[in-house]
Amino acid sequence: MAGTNSLENEIIHEDGPAIILIGAQLGENIGKAVRAMYNFGLTDLRLVSPRDGWPNPDAVPAAAGADIVLDKAQVYETTAEAIADLNYVYATTARRRDMIKTVITPHKCASLMRSHCGGGQKFGLLFGPEKAGLKNDDVALCDAIVSVPLNPAFASINLAQAVILMSYEWFQTGSEQPDQYTPQLETRPASSDDLQKLFDHMETELTEAGYFRHDQRRSIMKRNLRNIFKRADLTHEEVSTLRGVIKALATGGGPGWLAEKAELAKKQGK
Amino acid sequence: MAGTNSLENEIIHEDGPAIILIGAQLGENIGKAVRAMYNFGLTDLRLVSPRDGWPNPDAVPAAAGADIVLDKAQVYETTAEAIADLNYVYATTARRRDMIKTVITPHKCASLMRSHCGGGQKFGLLFGPEKAGLKNDDVALCDAIVSVPLNPAFASINLAQAVILMSYEWFQTGSEQPDQYTPQLETRPASSDDLQKLFDHMETELTEAGYFRHDQRRSIMKRNLRNIFKRADLTHEEVSTLRGVIKALATGGGPGWLAEKAELAKKQGK
Numbered sequence: 243m244a245g246t247n248s249l250e251n252e253i254i255h256e257d258g259p260a261i262i263l264i265g266a267q268l269g270e271n272i273g274k275a276v277r278a279m280y281n282f283g284l285t286d287l288r289l290v291s292p293r294d295g296w297p298n299p300d301a302v303p304a305a306a307g308a309d310i311v312l313d314k315a316q317v318y319e320t321t322a323e324a325i326a327d328l329n330y331v332y333a334t335t336a337r338r339r340d341m342i343k344t345v346i347t348p349h350k351c352a353s354l355m356r357s358h359c360g361g362g363q364k365f366g367l368l369f370g371p372e373k374a375g376l377k378n379d380d381v382a383l384c385d386a387i388v389s390v391p392l393n394p395a396f397a398s399i400n401l402a403q404a405v406i407l408m409s410y411e412w413f414q415t416g417s418e419q420p421d422q423y424t425p426q427l428e429t430r431p432a433s434s435d436d437l438q439k440l441f442d443h444m445e446t447e448l449t450e451a452g453y454f455r456h457d458q459r460r461s462i463m464k465r466n467l468r469n470i471f472k473r474a475d476l477t478h479e480e481v482s483t484l485r486g487v488i489k490a491l492a493t494g495g496g497p498g499w500l501a502e503k504a505e506l507a508k509k510q511g512k
Numbered sequence: 513m514a515g516t517n518s519l520e521n522e523i524i525h526e527d528g529p530a531i532i533l534i535g536a537q538l539g540e541n542i543g544k545a546v547r548a549m550y551n552f553g554l555t556d557l558r559l560v561s562p563r564d565g566w567p568n569p570d571a572v573p574a575a576a577g578a579d580i581v582l583d584k585a586q587v588y589e590t591t592a593e594a595i596a597d598l599n600y601v602y603a604t605t606a607r608r609r610d611m612i613k614t615v616i617t618p619h620k621c622a623s624l625m626r627s628h629c630g631g632g633q634k635f636g637l638l639f640g641p642e643k644a645g646l647k648n649d650d651v652a653l654c655d656a657i658v659s660v661p662l663n664p665a666f667a668s669i670n671l672a673q674a675v676i677l678m679s680y681e682w683f684q685t686g687s688e689q690p691d692q693y694t695p696q697l698e699t700r701p702a703s704s705d706d707l708q709k710l711f712d713h714m715e716t717e718l719t720e721a722g723y724f725r726h727d728q729r730r731s732i733m734k735r736n737l738r739n740i741f742k743r744a745d746l747t748h749e750e751v752s753t754l755r756g757v758i759k760a761l762a763t764g765g766g767p768g769w770l771a772e773k774a775e776l777a778k779k780q781g782k
Contacts (some may be wrong), residue, residue, distance in 0.1 A: 277670075278673065280663060280666045281662050281663055281666055281667070281668075281669055281673075282662055282663060283662075283663040306668065306670075307666070308666060338695075340697060341695075341697075342694060342695065342696065342697060342699065342747060342750075343694070343695075344692060344693070344694045345692070345693055345694070345695065346691060346692045347684070347687075347689065347691045347692075349684065349691060350691040350692050386692075389689075390680075391683060391684060391687035391689040392551050392552055392553075392680075392683060393550060393551055393552060393553040393683075396550045396551055396577070396578060397551070398551075398576065399551055399676075400547075402673075403548065403551075403672075403673070403676050406669075406673050406676065406677070407676070407677075407680055410660070410662075410677055410680075413661060413662060413663075414617070414619065414661060417617075417661035419617065419659075419661040421616060421617045421619060421620040422614060422615070422616045422617075422620050422656075423614070423615055424612060424613070424614045424615070425608075425611075425612065425613075425615065426612065427610060427612060429612065477612060480612075
């Protein structure tokens with residue numbers, strides 16, 4: 243991935259956005275935001291006039307070990323200073339603003355940043371104080387407003403939650419994890435031959451047991467059963483497991499099982 | 513939107529997934545998860561053996577007013593009971609499991625649920641206790657494992673953060689909010705004629721001021737300027753503002769401005 247350092251499994255997005263917290267009130271909230279940032283590989287924290295100064299010991303436990311972000315954090319007096327080196331800045335806000343400024347979703351914001359990434363551009367996301375949110379003068383400095391689609395009757399998201407949603411979307415747009423996969427561990431998918439043998443085995447035993455009583459439904463019943471097991475996406479080992487299950491059910495606790503037990507004991511030299 | 517009740521701006525997704533918290537430890541964390549759920553219109557909370565019993569007064573302040581979710585919450589003794597009426601259940605987990613079970617992203621999970629929505633199917637998302645996460649026996653009850661792509665060196669997300677990411681993705685896949693729009697408020701976009709008059713005005717004043725000194729670059733300079741103002745996506749009113757700006761700059765503090773001031777005073781009958 244461009245601009246990503248992989249060191250001991252660590253993914254740090256050096257081209258990721260700066261998280262700019264303006265007038266944050268509680269150290270604990272800053273710490274939680276820091277944890278959320280680092281969950282998604284972001285490390286550039288900028289604090290504009292944090293209410294209780296910086297460093298703030300209350301932030302440390304809430305950061306849950308994301309010290310790299312706490313240590314690098316920069317403090318500024320004004321928003322203008324905090325964003326001076328950035329090319330694109332986005333304002334996160336839940337309130338509607340009487341401003342003619344483009345409104346985008348978090349996902350769109352992440353895509354826009356990714357699409358500008360190549361040329362070494364730098365990005366920032368502005369977050370206002372816990373209660374009041376961003377001032378209009380700060381919003382006016384931004385390229386667009388980011389608005390999270392949510393329940394309009396319950397639209398108050400706390401600061402760390404807003405930070406995690408934005409950080410999450412940034413990470414997702416650059417993630418190489420497939421959106422769906424099935425780990426095979428030490429095994430391998432069943433071959434068609436494995437499945438055919440399973441079907442043959444099952445159908446033989448079912449015929450034996452009188453399951454296919456109605457001749458005219460025999461084909462359709464076989465097809466239904468085959469579809470069930472085909473859909474289960476079985477591994478080679480799971481086919482063996484199922485054949486063991488069929489064998490156990492077919493022989494039951496009866497003479498078959500006893501004979502097998504005797505054979506097993508003989509093999510083990512008992 | 514199918515299955516959505518809009519009552520006093522409230523969006524409740526009755527076909528949305530149940531959030532199932534297994535063995536949750538702190539009431540405060542349950543409350544935060546409740547707030548996150550309701551931010552994204554989810555109201556079906558199911559608690560399996562919450563450590564401190566239920567109701568838990570510690571959950572109330574953290575839920576920040578999402579009483580509808582707290583009041584409806586159901587308590588179960590076992591995971592099997594909590595999911596009995598659900599058709600599809602997904603396990604959220606950060607740890608890798610030695611299981612051959614499909615792993616999907618939160619976004620894929622939301623899409624899968626949406627695609628199954630039509631037939632009245634019911635869904636659930638399982639979350640384990642704060643520290644230990646889900647047990648393998650609970651994971652085995654699920655249709656797939658949801659894994660959030662994140663920084664592998666710092667992969668611990670807290671419970672409420674995990675709940676908000678899943679709730680957020682559910683809401684996004686059903687949201688009708690466009691991913692980008694520009695509110696026009698009381699105004700309207702500038703017409704081509706507005707812009708042409710702006711360009712003419714600006715170019716006339718610039719010619720007057722001797723800005724287009726180099727005849728051979730005149731056309732290219734005009735085009736560059738037009739591109740700047742075209743790109744700004746101006747409204748009708750903003751074109752007027754800019755023409756005022758050009759006029760002010762062109763007349764400066766000199767005789768033009770003095771003459772205008774005199775004329776204005778005359779108009780106002782002073």
